Structures are given as structure tokens and as C-alpha cells.
Amino acid sequence: xxxxxxxxxxxxxxxxxxxxxxxxxxxxxxxxxxxxxxxxxxxxxxxxxxxxxxxxxxxxxxxxxxxxxxxxxxxxxxxxxxxxxxxxxxxxxxxxxxxxxxxxxxxxxxxxxxxxxx
Amino acid sequence: xxxxxxxxxxxxxxxxxxxxxxxxxxxxxxxxxxxxxxxxxxxxxxxxxxxxxxxxxxxxxxxxxxxxxxxxxxxxxxxxxxxxxxxxxxxxxxxxxxxxxxxxxxxxxxxxxxxxxxxxxxxxxxxxxxxxxxxxxxxxxxxxxxxxxxxxxxxxxxxxxxxxxxxxxxxxxxxxxxxxxxxxxxxxxx
Numbered sequence: 492x493x494x495x496x497x498x499x500x501x502x503x504x505x506x507x508x509x510x511x512x513x514x515x516x517x518x519x520x521x522x523x524x525x526x527x528x529x530x531x532x533x534x535x536x537x538x539x540x541x542x543x544x545x546x547x548x549x550x551x552x553x554x555x556x557x558x559x560x561x562x563x564x565x566x567x568x569x570x571x572x573x574x575x576x577x578x579x580x581x582x583x584x585x586x587x588x589x590x591x592x593x594x595x596x597x598x599x600x601x602x603x604x605x606x607x608x609x
Numbered sequence: 610x611x612x613x614x615x616x617x618x619x620x621x622x623x624x625x626x627x628x629x630x631x632x633x634x635x636x637x638x639x640x641x642x643x644x645x646x647x648x649x650x651x652x653x654x655x656x657x658x659x660x661x662x663x664x665x666x667x668x669x670x671x672x673x674x675x676x677x678x679x680x681x682x683x684x685x686x687x688x689x690x691x692x693x694x695x696x697x698x699x700x701x702x703x704x705x706x707x708x709x710x711x712x713x714x715x716x717x718x719x720x721x722x723x724x725x726x727x728x729x730x731x732x733x734x735x736x737x738x739x740x741x742x743x744x745x746x747x748x749x750x751x752x753x754x755x756x757x758x759x760x761x762x763x764x765x766x767x768x769x770x771x772x773x774x775x776x777x778x779x780x781x782x783x784x785x786x787x788x789x790x791x792x793x794x795x796x797x798x799x
């Protein structure tokens with residue numbers, strides 16, 4: 492600190508404690524509405540409300556992606572499953588393919604299939 | 610003011626005030642009121658107007674608190690709001706003063722507990738400060754009333770430390786010429 496300082500204490504708004512407290516109280520009174528809004532916006536309920544829209548959007552995206560993945564995955568699984576069942580009950584591959592494609596087997600194919608079983 | 614906020618940084622108080630903590634905001638007001646007042650007084654050259662502007666500036670600062678990107682530099686941000694608000698008020702006052710006198714509001718009386726001597730001294734100081742440039746007023750008030758260092762004053766005013774020092778030197782010299790050593794000594798002795 493230097494000694495050349497000019498004493499401005501007569502201008503100091505904090506010197507008169509009572510008046511300064513009144514000034515601060517006046518500011519706080521004017522600020523109370525804004526502080527109240529801020530308090531309300533940080534309550535757990537309002538936080539949930541604030542996150543509702545992004546959460547719904549995220550859920551929608553996840554649902555769309557899941558449906559897409561399931562659609563791609565399910566088609567080959569069904570095919571594998573049908574082949575698996577046909578094999579399990581002992582239907583020859585040649586016949587099973589014919590049934591899936593809705594084709595009537597020829598006599599030669601039937602003969603071949605029976606030979607496969609034996 | 611409650612003692613629990615004394616050692617807490619501005620950044621922490623700003624964070625709490627953003628969440629609506631009244632005590633934190635009050636602490637910021639008490640901590641920086643004098644600096645805000647110094648800036649407002651430097652621009653408006655009138656204590657009562659400076660008080661009004663400070664009040665509004667603090668409320669405005671609270672409303673815009675989320676825009677304060679560097680809460681550790683809250684005071685610099687606040688003083689910019691005070692500066693803008695004071696300049697707007699000064700322009701508004703010029704327009705008002707250009708109107709006929711009977712449309713002007715009557716100034717509110719000073720609080721009764723303020724001594725006449727103190728009031729007189731304040732008037733003398735305010736009158737002397739009016740003879741300085743705006744930047745000189747701001748520098749001398751922030752330094753001698755608020756106790757800021759040259760470097761911080763330079764930063765908030767966009768000046769170099771040396772320039773802030775020069776403004777302070779010139780301001781003090783002029784004030785001493787205007788007020789006279791006698792007045793300053795009487796004043797210092799209370």
C-alpha cells in the first residue's frame with residue numbers, strides 16, 4: 492500500500508453499516524424472484540421434467556435401432572430353425588427344401604431321398 | 610453477513626447463486642458492492658445515481674449469471690455490466706434533464722442518520738472527482754477506495770499496468786490541487 496492514497500472513506504457505501512445493510516436488503520428483495528426461479532429449476536422434480544424430452548428422444552432412437560437389428564437378425568434365424576427342425580425329425584434335406592419352396596418332388600428326387608434315409 | 614461464506618471463492622459462490630442460493634448471492638453483493646459502486650460513481654459522478662445503478666446491475670447480473678463463463682473472474686464480468694448499465698443510465702439522465710423541470714421526480718432525501726459533515730465532505734469529493742476524466746475517476750476510486758492493484762485495474766479497464774499507474778498519479782495530483790492539502794488532512798483525521 493502506498494501513503495499517497497486519498498481518503499475516500501466519506502464516499503465508501505459500506506462505511507455506514509446500517510445503510511449498507513439496507514442497500515443489500517433492497518438488492519436481495521429485488522433478486523428474490525430470480526433466486527426463487529433458480530431454486531425451483533434445480534429441484535429433483537424439475538430436473539426430471541427437464542430430462543423428459545431428451546430421454547423420450549433417446550428411447551425412440553433406441554427402439555428404432557433395436558427393431559432394425561431384430562428385423563435383420565430374425566430372417567436368417569427362421570431359415571436355420573426350419574432346416575434344424577426338418578433335420579431333427581429326419582426329413583431329408585432335399586425334401587425339406589422342396590417343401591419350403593412349395594415344389595413337388597419328382598420321382599427321382601423321392602427315390603434319392605429315401606436312399607438318403609436308408 | 611454470515612461468516613460461513615467469508616473464505617469461499619467467487620467461483621463457488623457463483624455456482625451456488627446459479628442454483629438459487631440466497632446466502633451465496635448476498636455474499637457476492639457484499640463482497641463486490643464497493644467495486645461496483647466505484648465504477649458506477651466514476652461514470653455517473655453522483656452517489657445516489659451510482660447506488661441505483663448498482664442495485665439494478667446486481668439484479669441484472671443474477672438474471673444473466675449463466676452467461677458468466679469464467680466464474681472465477683466474476684468481478685470483472687460484473688463490473689462490465691455495471692459499466693454498461695451506468696452508461697445507459699447516464700444517457701437516459703441526459704434526456705431526462707433536457708425535459709422541463711416540473712416533470713422530474715423529486716430526489717429521495719438522504720437518510721437521517723448520515724451526518725451533515727460527512728455529507729458535505731462527500732459532496733466536496735464528488736465535485737472534485739467530476740473534474741477528472743472518467744478513466745481517472747475509475748482508476749483512483751478502484752485503487753484508493755476499493756484497494757485494487759494496478760494490474761487488476763488495468764485488466765478490467767483494458768489498460769496496461771503502467772497506464773493505470775499513470776492515470777492514478779494524474780488523478781491524485783489533480784485532486785490534491787482541487788481539494789487542497791488542508792481538506793484532505795481534515796478529512797483523513799475524521
